[in-house]
Amino acid sequence: MAEILLEDVNLKFRVRQSRRTTLKEYLVRGLFRKSVNPFTEVHSLKDVNLRLVDGDRLGVIGHNGAGKSTLMKLVAGIYPPTSGYRTVHGNICSLFDIALGFESESNGWDNIYYRGYLQGENPKTIREKIDQIAEFSELGSFLDMPVRYYSAGMLVRLAFSIASAIQPEILLVDEVLAVGDLSFQMKARKRMTEMMKTARLMMLISHDLETLPGLCTKVAWMDHGVVRMVGPTEEVIQNYRASVHPVKKVA
Numbered sequence: 308m309a310e311i312l313l314e315d316v317n318l319k320f321r322v323r324q325s326r327r328t329t330l331k332e333y334l335v336r337g338l339f340r341k342s343v344n345p346f347t348e349v350h351s352l353k354d355v356n357l358r359l360v361d362g363d364r365l366g367v368i369g370h371n372g373a374g375k376s377t378l379m380k381l382v383a384g385i386y387p388p389t390s391g392y393r394t395v396h397g398n399i400c401s402l403f404d405i406a407l408g409f410e411s412e413s414n415g416w417d418n419i420y421y422r423g424y425l426q427g428e429n430p431k432t433i434r435e436k437i438d439q440i441a442e443f444s445e446l447g448s449f450l451d452m453p454v455r456y457y458s459a460g461m462l463v464r465l466a467f468s469i470a471s472a473i474q475p476e477i478l479l480v481d482e483v484l485a486v487g488d489l490s491f492q493m494k495a496r497k498r499m500t501e502m503m504k505t506a507r508l509m510m511l512i513s514h515d516l517e518t519l520p521g522l523c524t525k526v527a528w529m530d531h532g533v534v535r536m537v538g539p540t541e542e543v544i545q546n547y548r549a550s551v552h553p554v555k556k557v558a
């Protein structure tokens with residue numbers, strides 16, 4: 308059974324307000340101040356409680372900076388919670404930030420293996436899938452070249468082809484995922500739709516409120532790091548819409 312359980316989850320980032328301090332600034336100003344460039348905290352997830360089980364398809368909506376991507380990355384295990392508990396049962400396929408983390412000096416084939424291992428594959432299962440991954444990527448002989456020579460679009464093609472080659476129990480999708488040129492986008496969207504249907508559990512970040520009812524069984528509305536509302540898709544979307552005030556026209 309697939310399950311995601313978040314209990315009283317908080318996530319805080321420690322960030323510096325401004326650029327790095329030069330050695331000169333550090334030595335001169337540091338004599339007079341405690342810290343020239345102190346850390347500040349960004350409280351990105353606040354007391355989040357969420358339980359998703361088999362069959363759930365959750366849309367995640369909210370303003371820019373509300374914490375949607377952070378929530379998804381926490382579920383994926385990329386960020387550990389600062390406090391609270393994250394429990395996930397089921398293998399995860401994350402379709403966001405997919406072009407990050409390639410071995411730039413290695414060729415496409417080797418990167419398929421490296422990524423495959425990270426996705427829980429073994430040499431045998433990768434060998435079974437590698438032709439299909441290569442074919443889907445349409446990269447042909449570029450797969451023999453180190454990936455540092457790939458264009459941004461080529462990297463995304465390879466990343467998507469690998470990530471989507473597994474049959475996940477839990478699918479995490481950020482809808483702003485840009486996957487290559489128009490023809491590849493259409494192919495990728497088709498595959499993503501198939502994966503959405505077969506995954507046991509899905510989370511989808513989207514700003515497209517029109518398509519969510521067709522894809523999701525429920526929606527979480529994030530607002531400044533808080534899950535403001537979780538519930539039936541139409542009801543949550545309606546409340547979110549009502550909270551967004553139209554910009555007043557200047558006479």
Ligand SMILES: Nc1ncnc2c1ncn2[C@@H]1O[C@H](COP(=O)(O)OP(=O)(O)OP(=O)(O)O)[C@@H](O)[C@H]1O
Nearest residue numbers: 320322349351369370371372373374375376377378
């Ligand atoms: N790695 C990080 N380091 C520091 N702060 C971060 C980091 N990632 C996110 N944040 C902060 O956490 C908050 C939530 O960001 P997040 O990317 O989750 O928002 P979002 O709802 O996905 O926004 P958008 O709709 O614009 O994609 C923001 O204030 C952001 O600045």
